[in-house]
Amino acid sequence: MGKIPLxxxxxxxxxxxxxxxxxxxxxxxxxxxLLLTPSEKIRExxxxxxxxxxxxIEEAGQLIEIKAESAYQVARYMEENIAYITTGSRMLDExxxxxxxxxxxxxxxxxxxxxxTQLAMQLCVxxxxxxxxxxxxxGALYVDTEGAFSPxxxxxxxxxxxxxxxxxxxxxxxxxxxxxxxxxAIVSSIDKVVHSSSIKLVVVDSLLHHYRSEYPDLHMLPxxxxxxxxxxxxxxxxAESFNLAVLITNHVLSPIKSGRLENAVxxxxxxxxxxxxxxxxxxxxxxxIARVVDSPTLPExxxxxxxxxxxxxxx
Ligand SMILES: Nc1ncnc2c1ncn2[C@@H]1O[C@H](COP(=O)(O)OP(=O)(O)OP(=O)(O)O)[C@@H](O)[C@H]1O
Ligand SMILES: [Mg+2]
Numbered sequence: 249m250g251k252i253p254l255x256x257x258x259x260x261x262x263x264x265x266x267x268x269x270x271x272x273x274x275x276x277x278x279x280x281x282l283l284l285t286p287s288e289k290i291r292e293x294x295x296x297x298x299x300x301x302x303x304x305i306e307e308a309g310q311l312i313e314i315k316a317e318s319a320y321q322v323a324r325y326m327e328e329n330i331a332y333i334t335t336g337s338r339m340l341d342e343x344x345x346x347x348x349x350x351x352x353x354x355x356x357x358x359x360x361x362x363x364x365t366q367l368a369m370q371l372c373v374x375x376x377x378x379x380x381x382x383x384x385x386x387g388a389l390y391v392d393t394e395g396a397f398s399p400x401x402x403x404x405x406x407x408x409x410x411x412x413x414x415x416x417x418x419x420x421x422x423x424x425x426x427x428x429x430x431x432x433a434i435v436s437s438i439d440k441v442v443h444s445s446s447i448k449l450v451v452v453d454s455l456l457h458h459y460r461s462e463y464p465d466l467h468m469l470p471x472x473x474x475x476x477x478x479x480x481x482x483x484x485x486x487a488e489s490f491n492l493a494v495l496i497t498n499h500v501l502s503p504i505k506s507g508r509l510e511n512a513v514x515x516x517x518x519x520x521x522x523x524x525x526x527x528x529x530x531x532x533x534x535x536x537i538a539r540v541v542d543s544p545t546l547p548e549x550x551x552x553x554x555x556x557x558x559x560x561x562x563x
Contacts (some may be wrong), residue, residue: 252279252311261307270294279308329491333375333449334382335367336560337553343540347382350448350493353484355522357498362528363536363555364497365396368451370559371495372420373406375449386448387419389441393431393457397422408558428458435479439486447492454497473518480521535563
């Protein structure tokens with residue numbers, strides 16, 4: 249979608265300038281902004297009647313260029329642009345179709361101590377590697393909701409992989425998130441951070457931490473799900489727009505029973521939002537077992553890997 253100034257649309261419809269002012273006030277300055285903001289949100293924030301908003305959206309359809317691509321073009325685009333970040337374990341990469349994919353969200357879920365944070369930190373190091381070594385020669389952004397990000401651990405992983413640890417640390421930006429609202433505000437404007445730097449991996453570890461403690465009761469669930477849905481939709485859009493990988497972690501209390509995914513991403517309603525979902529459980533010693541679940545493109549398969557001083561490795 250090209251950027252068409254909103255004023256052009258308002259003028260075409262001969263609407264009052266008050267409509268423009270109300271929309272501009274909430275940051276809608278282009279036709280693109282208008283179509284990418286949920287219409288109910290526009291209504292809530294501007295107080296404009298639904299009828300007016302619907303008219304604007306219908307007319308916007310006349311102004312924008314509608315691009316329908318052939319499946320062949322889509323396939324070519326994906327082949328040329330979608331990239332993968334190695335996890336550090338070839339077997340795990342294999343079941344993931346090459347590693348953690350750019351342009352979409354990957355959810356890693358599992359119980360306490362499964363290795364979700366370890367894997368996330370490992371990926372922040374690996375994304376910096378050159379392409380030939382499974383990286384994207386880029387930096388990472390770590391949205392840390394639990395205070396679990398450990399620069400010391402990252403430095404250790406980087407050093408034991410033969411990298412300069414200070415250099416590795418300086419390529420990772422960390423945002424410490426203090427509450428659910430803080431997280432919502434940060435996630436909603438994350439494009440500003442990734443826009444200005446060469447970031448190809450965004451981690452949110454973990455997505456629900458603050459939401460679980462701030463929205464503990466059943467009646468709060470719809471509000472919580474709504475907030476999380478918005479964050480995931482926004483992250484998916486950022487992943488696609490910037491062709492970067494988004495990794496979210498999710499703590500689940502109980503192991504999955506007979507293949508069903510209780511508790512992940514706050515229940516079933518949001519489970520479709522991450523494209524790839526990986527369940528990690530502990531095995532004996534330092535062994536972990538990862539299982540790809542629910543993927544639209546990957547078969548459900550398992551791979552063992554281990555976590556050592558040097559990070560994620562093949563067994
Ligand atoms: N330096 C290290 N060397 C070897 N193993 C390590 C090292 N540091 C951490 N680990 C392993 O990683 C585990 C912790 O994993 P991690 O913190 O990633 O769990 P998690 O899935 O994020 O759990 P939570 O849900 O509590 O956040 C430790 O129990 C240990 O087995
Ligand atoms: Mg963790």
